[in-house]
Amino acid sequence: EDQVTQSPEALRLQEGESSSLNCSYTVSGLRGLFWYRQDPGKGPEFLFTLYSAGEEKEKERLKATLTKKESFLHITAPKPEDSATYLCAVQAFEDGSEKLVFGKGTKLTVNP
Amino acid sequence: GAGVSQSPSNKVTEKGKDVELRCDPISGHTALYWYRQSLGQGLEFLIYFQGNSAPDKSGLPSDRFSAERTGGSVSTLTIQRTQQEDSAVYLCASSLQEGYGYTFGSGTRLTVV
Numbered sequence: 001e002d003q004v005t006q007s008p009e010a011l012r013l014q015e016g017e018s019s020s021l022n023c024s025y026t027v028s029g030l031r032g033l034f035w036y037r038q039d040p041g042k043g044p045e046f047l048f049t050l051y052s053a054g055e056e057k058e059k060e061r062l063k064a065t066l067t068k069k070e071s072f073l074h075i076t077a078p079k080p081e082d083s084a085t086y087l088c089a090v091q092a093f094e095d096g097s098e099k100l101v102f103g104k105g106t107k108l109t110v111n112p
Numbered sequence: 113g114a115g116v117s118q119s120p121s122n123k124v125t126e127k128g129k130d131v132e133l134r135c136d137p138i139s140g141h142t143a144l145y146w147y148r149q150s151l152g153q154g155l156e157f158l159i160y161f162q163g164n165s166a167p168d169k170s171g172l173p174s175d176r177f178s179a180e181r182t183g184g185s186v187s188t189l190t191i192q193r194t195q196q197e198d199s200a201v202y203l204c205a206s207s208l209q210e211g212y213g214y215t216f217g218s219g220t221r222l223t224v225v
Binding site for chain 2: 004034036041042043044045046049087089097098099100101102103104105
């Protein structure tokens with residue numbers, strides 16, 4: 001069964017303190033790895049899709065990277081508005097389904 | 113519309129009653145997904161539609177749960193004889209095609225009392 005594990009569960013940073021969130025996965029036929037941001041009371045908001053090991057994508061203070069077993073979401077000089085829960089999800093080929101399998105997320109709090 | 117629309121945004125129902133949750137996907141998006149998010153839990157897959165057919169219903173928790181999609185657009189998730197453990201946020205998402213990021217609605221918060 002596909003597994004997606006995110007760590008840490010929660011992370012507190014001071015404004016400007018860079019860090020990384022981890023997403024490890026076990027699927028045999030990865031079609032894509034997705035990162036989402038979720039604010040309280042809202043649906044997840046799409047950030048990135050990564051398709052192959054070695055791929056990197058950036059958006060403002062966020063940079064996502066992918067290896068064969070895990071993905072990192074690097075946050076550089078975060079601001080309080082980056083506070084949210086960050087979700088990782090994988091789409092696998094092995095079972096022929098189109099669904100994304102999500103991790104439980106990392107709740108990020110950035111203090112001013 | 114510009115985004116995925118879900119209604120109602122909040123629903124409080126008595127145990128044993130039936131509820132219907134509605135999802136209006138982005139126009140032209142052929143794939144539609146229902147997920148459930150309980151407090152402290154990740155997003156749990158329920159069902160996936162491609163057009164009006166449902167190739168993957170594997171996540172529906174019991175036969176009290178059903179969903180349909182008509183005209184390749186609006187979808188309704190129905191929960192019969194609701195139980196307290198059905199309380200959660202039900203999220204709908206749509207995508208243009210496989211491999212693209214899903215666009216989620218804001219969800220329906222269901223509370224069964």
